[in-house]
Each structure stands twice: as structure tokens, then as C-alpha cells.
Amino acid sequence: MYKNKMRIYVKILKGSECEVSISAGASIHDVKLQLQSQVSIPVDQQKLIYQGKALLDEKSLAHYKIGDGAKLFLMLKKPGTGATPATSSSTPSHTPLKSPEIVPMAVDVQEEEFTITEDPTGFWEKLSVFLKRHFTEKDAVKVLKEFKKNYDRGLDSLSLDDIERLAAKKLQEGGYGYPLRS
Structure with a gap:
């Protein structure tokens, strides 16, 4: 060397x-x-x-x-x-993924709260409940909105090769409950 x-x-x-x-x-x-x-x-x-x-x-x-x-x-x-x-160029082409839409609805605090129209895993609801335990309702709504905005921005920036790379890594590790292929 x-x-x-x-x-x-x-x-x-x-x-x-x-x-x-x-x-x-x-x-x-x-x-x-x-x-x-x-x-x-x-x-x-x-x-x-x-x-x-x-x-x-x-x-x-x-x-x-x-x-x-x-x-x-x-x-x-x-x-x-x-x-x-396998390899790639410096300008990734990707198809943006869309997350569930947020629909505003009124709450007691005179501040709007939002809920997710499609939340099959219950993630957004659980996050909302968690935040309300640690913040005022008004602040929890603000934090949830900001988190959701950052989440959407990150999701939109993923390319299909990023997703495949993450999936391949998890499958190789035996993650997500899938057995390793032989």
C-alpha cells in the first residue's frame, strides 16, 4: 500500500x-x-x-x-x-410517492386540528395522541403538521432505487418478518 x-x-x-x-x-x-x-x-x-x-x-x-x-x-x-x-448516475430519476391527505377539522382550542383520511396503520392517530400527552393541544397540532410536512418532503425525494435498496437491506437482514431466501 x-x-x-x-x-x-x-x-x-x-x-x-x-x-x-x-x-x-x-x-x-x-x-x-x-x-x-x-x-x-x-x-x-x-x-x-x-x-x-x-x-x-x-x-x-x-x-x-x-x-x-x-x-x-x-x-x-x-x-x-x-x-x-447495481450502479447509477448522479441525477436520480424517481416517481414521487404520495402519503395520505390531511383534512382540517375544528377543535375546542380554536386552532384547527387535522386528521388523516387514510391511515390504515393508525400511525398518524397514535402520533397525535402521543404529542397531546407532551404538548398543549394547540402545540401538538403545530408539531404534527410540521412532522407531516417533513414526512411528505422526505417521501417525495425517495427514488425507486432508494426504496429497492432499503427493501433489499431489510430482506437480507431478515427484517419485517420475512425469512431470508436461500
């Missing part, structure tokens, strides 16, 4: 893991170039993910605080389509 070089590991979601030996000051584009030579996936079809964030080509490994032994995830973007697990 050369001085100033470090090893980072890149997990290809529908494949194996490969090792890249690179300078700590290298750019994400430099990593993609090395990956292109190792796994034969063109740079423009690659998207690297670290700690849940898509990495920009022009930024350095140091910018993202990626150190020796770090693990990146490689996503693939097929030409003309959205990102799919």
Missing part, C-alpha cells in the same frame, strides 16, 4: 464487492473511473452512495469524510431509464 493511498470497498447491490485503492484527495469521478475498469460499467451510468447520500462527481472523498475502509454502494442507471440496483 502506497503512502496517502487508502482502500475503499464498493458494494454492487446485485453483485459482489470490489476494492478500490485510491488517494484520500481523489474525486468521486476518479473512483468511478477505477470502478469502470474493474466492473465494466461506464462512469455515466454509475451512482455512488455513502451513508444514504448520492455522491457528486466533482466532490472529493475528503469532502464526504470517506476514509480508509469505508463502504460505498454502487447503483446503475440504464440509459434512458431510472436508476436500478
